[in-house]
Amino acid sequence: MNDQVSTLMADVKAKNPSEPEFHQAVQEVVESLSPVLDQHPEYRKGKILERIIEPERVIMFRVPWQDDQGELHVNRGFRIQMNSAIGPYKGGLRFHPSVNLGILKFLAFEQVFKNALTTLPMGGGKGGADFDPKGKSDSEVMRFCQAFMAELYRHIGPYRDVPAGDIGVGGREIGFLFGMDKKLRNEFTGVLTGKALEWGGSLIRPQATGYGAVYFAAEMLKTRHEGLEGMSCLVSGSGNVAQYTVEKLNNMGARPLTLSDSGGYIYDEAGIKEEKLSFIMDLKNVRRGRIAEYANKFKSATYTPFDPKLDYNPLWDHKAQCAFPSATQNEINAKDAANLLRNGVYVVSEGANMPTTIEGVNQFLDAKILYGPGKAANAGGVATSGLEMAQNSMRLSWTRDEVDSRLLLIMQAIHKVCFQTAEKYGTPGNYVNGANIAGFLKVANAMMDQGLV
Numbered sequence: 001m002n003d004q005v006s007t008l009m010a011d012v013k014a015k016n017p018s019e020p021e022f023h024q025a026v027q028e029v030v031e032s033l034s035p036v037l038d039q040h041p042e043y044r045k046g047k048i049l050e051r052i053i054e055p056e057r058v059i060m061f062r063v064p065w066q067d068d069q070g071e072l073h074v075n076r077g078f079r080i081q082m083n084s085a086i087g088p089y090k091g092g093l094r095f096h097p098s099v100n101l102g103i104l105k106f107l108a109f110e111q112v113f114k115n116a117l118t119t120l121p122m123g124g125g126k127g128g129a130d131f132d133p134k135g136k137s138d139s140e141v142m143r144f145c146q147a148f149m150a151e152l153y154r155h156i157g158p159y160r161d162v163p164a165g166d167i168g169v170g171g172r173e174i175g176f177l178f179g180m181d182k183k184l185r186n187e188f189t190g191v192l193t194g195k196a197l198e199w200g201g202s203l204i205r206p207q208a209t210g211y212g213a214v215y216f217a218a219e220m221l222k223t224r225h226e227g228l229e230g231m232s233c234l235v236s237g238s239g240n241v242a243q244y245t246v247e248k249l250n251n252m253g254a255r256p257l258t259l260s261d262s263g264g265y266i267y268d269e270a271g272i273k274e275e276k277l278s279f280i281m282d283l284k285n286v287r288r289g290r291i292a293e294y295a296n297k298f299k300s301a302t303y304t305p306f307d308p309k310l311d312y313n314p315l316w317d318h319k320a321q322c323a324f325p326s327a328t329q330n331e332i333n334a335k336d337a338a339n340l341l342r343n344g345v346y347v348v349s350e351g352a353n354m355p356t357t358i359e360g361v362n363q364f365l366d367a368k369i370l371y372g373p374g375k376a377a378n379a380g381g382v383a384t385s386g387l388e389m390a391q392n393s394m395r396l397s398w399t400r401d402e403v404d405s406r407l408l409l410i411m412q413a414i415h416k417v418c419f420q421t422a423e424k425y426g427t428p429g430n431y432v433n434g435a436n437i438a439g440f441l442k443v444a445n446a447m448m449d450q451g452l453v
């Protein structure tokens with residue numbers, strides 16, 4: 001760390017105590033930016049960095065709701081409106097017991113750069129609650145969503161802030177949230193993305209993050225004149241992103257071998273083919289069961305429960321060429337990164353947000369593998385949300401092929417700008433620097449143009 005980065009990080013830590021994930025996300029970005037700030041003293045003078053790490057607004061609120069037994073509960077809701085320099089705030093809602101201010105600030109911060117890379121006019125935001133949808137009935141989830149929206153609706157809108165899904169917020173939750181917003185506002189507006197097709201959603205939005213992460217991996221491989229055909233792939237998670245990563249890997253002739261949930265992981269040496277993926281989709285999206293069931297159903301698979309005493313994740317300790325972390329932040333630590341490299345993995349495309357610790361990232365960069373950080377590799381989701389917003393504004397729907405081909409073009413454009421920017425700033429092949437610098441430049445220039453606001 002150079003002196004300027006150390007001073008800035010000391011300030012960030014003092015001002016935002018107990019928010020390690022936010023510190024981590026900021027450190028990774030500011031470490032990339034030194035050459036840009038050296039070339040552009042106007043950004044230093046305009047205090048762009050100091051302004052970009054301070055949310056424009058943080059909303060924190062009480063969410064009281066009643067369970068099926070009549071018992072009352074109080075959760076904490078959040079919306080971080082991080083940066084609106086290039087468009088309305090845009091970013092998902094996460095419902096998970098681990099949610100806190102620091103985690104949402106890291107996600108909102110990452111979102112600013114990611115959204116800038118998509119080529120679409122979207123600012124950055126993120127929100128959610130420390131509510132755990134697991135084990136709750138549909139009525140309980142509905143009542144929670146309604147209570148959450150009873151406050152959030154006054155802070156969002158198609159020209160202000162457009163939330164979407166994230167961990168624990170899928171089609172069911174978006175439906176309940178949208179219904180409550182519509183009732184309170186007495187207006188049918190594109191206030192959320194990830195909606196169902198019949199009421200304003202976009203084809204390919206559910207698939208977009210996973211498909212996009214695979215398209216990004218394919219683009220990285222193209223730089224070495226290679227493709228995904230026949231590649232063995234480790235995938236973590238078994239939710240929205242993981243499912244459509246597996247689907248696209250199969251479409252492209254690759255061999256996805258693993259999936260996980262918070263309880264453990266399955267390794268299927270025969271590959272998680274289409275019919276097995278249908279089982280997963282039913283298990284996770286309809287029956288809301290545990291991944292362990294997969295190994296009871298398919299004999300080619302083994303299930304390993306996670307052992308909290310282990311200091312590494314055994315999912316990352318299998319021979320493969322590619323890894324698609326698609327569960328949550330910091331799921332690849334230094335030891336996992338070393339295991340991946342030792343097992344022959346040389347393509348990592350992050351479907352999840354910040355799934356790799358800084359020590360893990362440094363190992364990937366030192367090994368000069370094809371490493372696509374989340375803010376570039378998983379930007380297909382928010383990009384397609386941007387396409388959903390465009391369709392809502394025009395009051396029409398594009399076909400599946402039209403949205404998918406736009407998604408592919410956007411992922412190719414993101415890859416290109418990251419690749420070229422990394423080269424321009426003297427670190428060829430370093431997609432971390434490429435993504436951070438390219439995203440920053442777009443937002444910084446908009447902030448300079450708009451004055452001190």
Ligand code: NDP
Nearest residue numbers: 166167168209237238239240241261262327328352353381
């Ligand atoms: P889902 O809720 O659909 O799935 C999350 C999956 O990850 C589940 O299998 C879940 O297991 C597992 N998981 C979650 N938290 C943990 C944890 N602390 N430890 C172990 N496993 C965990 O979420 P998504 O698929 O939508 O999101 C996955 C990742 O992708 C997140 O990092 C998200 O921020 C990122 N992302 C999502 C986008 C989207 O469009 N949905 C867009 C861009 C990024 P279990 O069910 O047991 O909790």
